[in-house]
Structures are given as structure tokens and as C-alpha cells.
Amino acid sequence: SQQGEEDPQALSIQEGENATMNCSYKTSINNLQWYRQNSGRGLVHLILIRSNEREKHSGRLRVTLDTSKKSSSLLITASRAADTASYFCATDPGGTSYGKLTFGQGTILTVHP
Amino acid sequence: DAGVTQSPTHLIKTRGQQVTLRCSPKSGHDTVSWYQQALGQGPQFIFQYYEEEERQRGNFPDRFSGHQFPNYSSELNVNALLLGDSALYLCASSPQWGTEAFFGQGTRLTVV
Numbered sequence: 001s002q003q004g005e006e007d008p009q010a011l012s013i014q015e016g017e018n019a020t021m022n023c024s025y026k027t028s029i030n031n032l033q034w035y036r037q038n039s040g041r042g043l044v045h046l047i048l049i050r051s052n053e054r055e056k057h058s059g060r061l062r063v064t065l066d067t068s069k070k071s072s073s074l075l076i077t078a079s080r081a082a083d084t085a086s087y088f089c090a091t092d093p094g095g096t097s098y099g100k101l102t103f104g105q106g107t108i109l110t111v112h113p
Numbered sequence: 114d115a116g117v118t119q120s121p122t123h124l125i126k127t128r129g130q131q132v133t134l135r136c137s138p139k140s141g142h143d144t145v146s147w148y149q150q151a152l153g154q155g156p157q158f159i160f161q162y163y164e165e166e167e168r169q170r171g172n173f174p175d176r177f178s179g180h181q182f183p184n185y186s187s188e189l190n191v192n193a194l195l196l197g198d199s200a201l202y203l204c205a206s207s208p209q210w211g212t213e214a215f216f217g218q219g220t221r222l223t224v225v
Contacts, residue, residue: 031212033212033213033214035216040152040201040219040221041218041219042117042203042216042217042218042219043156043203043205043216044216045213045214045215045216048212048213088155088156090155092212096169097169099144099146099161099169099207099214100146100158100161100169100171101146101148101156101158101205101214102158103148103155103156103157104155105154105155106154106155
């Protein structure tokens, strides 16, 4: 079963614009991760944020986590055509279930040149 | 570093047959997890192997089984294939008690 729900399901923007994707989840987590997938191939890890962190940056990526609302957001600034892909959030419950990732349905991002 | 490698890339099987998928983890990683990703969906956790034993399992029937070898490589076996088993099967590796998972390019299984 899918733990997370991602919003929006699809996002279409122009190059240079910012893209924001949201993820909600249901149970307690140790960390939340964001992945990118191009054309149904393997997933590429983007960023990991732990449950005791509120915000994290990596290059053009900014991730926030609100554990009280059980939600996270991924912001991609100054989008490029190469950012076109599906983006997934994944939660890791930690403890005895460490590494058992539960993924959301994903957001399909299209960046037009 | 070759990263996580999976074989084969594509596979077509007939309903009722059995299939074996293979995965070599990233160098230095001893934990391997398998995921099933249906078209248009997010990946779903099948099981995880560590020290040649199944450490965790998702909600998949016993038709799905696996193995991990001493060199940490892993196999996923699916028996009595159903049409609904058609999906992209992803292997991921991570260091012991590691955090981020590194994924292979996947095996696209089509059951006809």
C-alpha cells in the first residue's frame, strides 16, 4: 500500500520557473527521502531529511518537513528542461523497519524549454 | 564504481512460468532491497536481505522469494507468474543501517 500522497499528480512549467511538490504521509517516520525517476528507469536519490530536521538544501533543491502535519515539500528552483521526470517521496519508519521505504504515487514534472 | 546493476533489462514470460531476476549491489553495500513498480505507480517494497537472510518483507505472497549470496548479490524469484506481476522490478542497496538507497535501472517484466 502507498503511505504517501503526492500533490499535484502532474505539474507543467516553463524553464526558469520554480516547481513545488508536496507529500503527505500517515505514520511516524525516521526520515523522508525524495527520488527522481526518468522515463520509468531507476530511481535517483535527491535528498534525505530526518524527522528532527525542518528544512534541508542541496543545490537547487529545498526540502521542508512538518512532522506535526505529516507533510513534506520539495522545491526545485530555476527549473531546467533536464528536470523533467517523475518525483517520489519515500518514508523510512526506522527502528526494526529501517530501510523499508514506502513511496508515494509520484508527481510528474514537465519543464518546457 | 559500477553502482547497482540488474539483469536482465527486459524479460517476457508466459503466465504460470517462473522467473529469476538478479542484482549486484553497489560496492561496500551489504543490504539489498527489492521493489515492484506497476505502471503509473510508486515502487512497493517486496523484501530486504542482509547477511544472506530475509530481514523484512512487504505484503507480497509467498510466490515471491529471494536469496542473497555471500558477495551480497541477490536474486528475486517469482513462481506461477500472473498477468498482474507485469511491472518494473527495482533493486536497491544501502550500507548496513544506512540511509539513502541506491537503485539499479530495473528489470521490466512482462507476463503474457
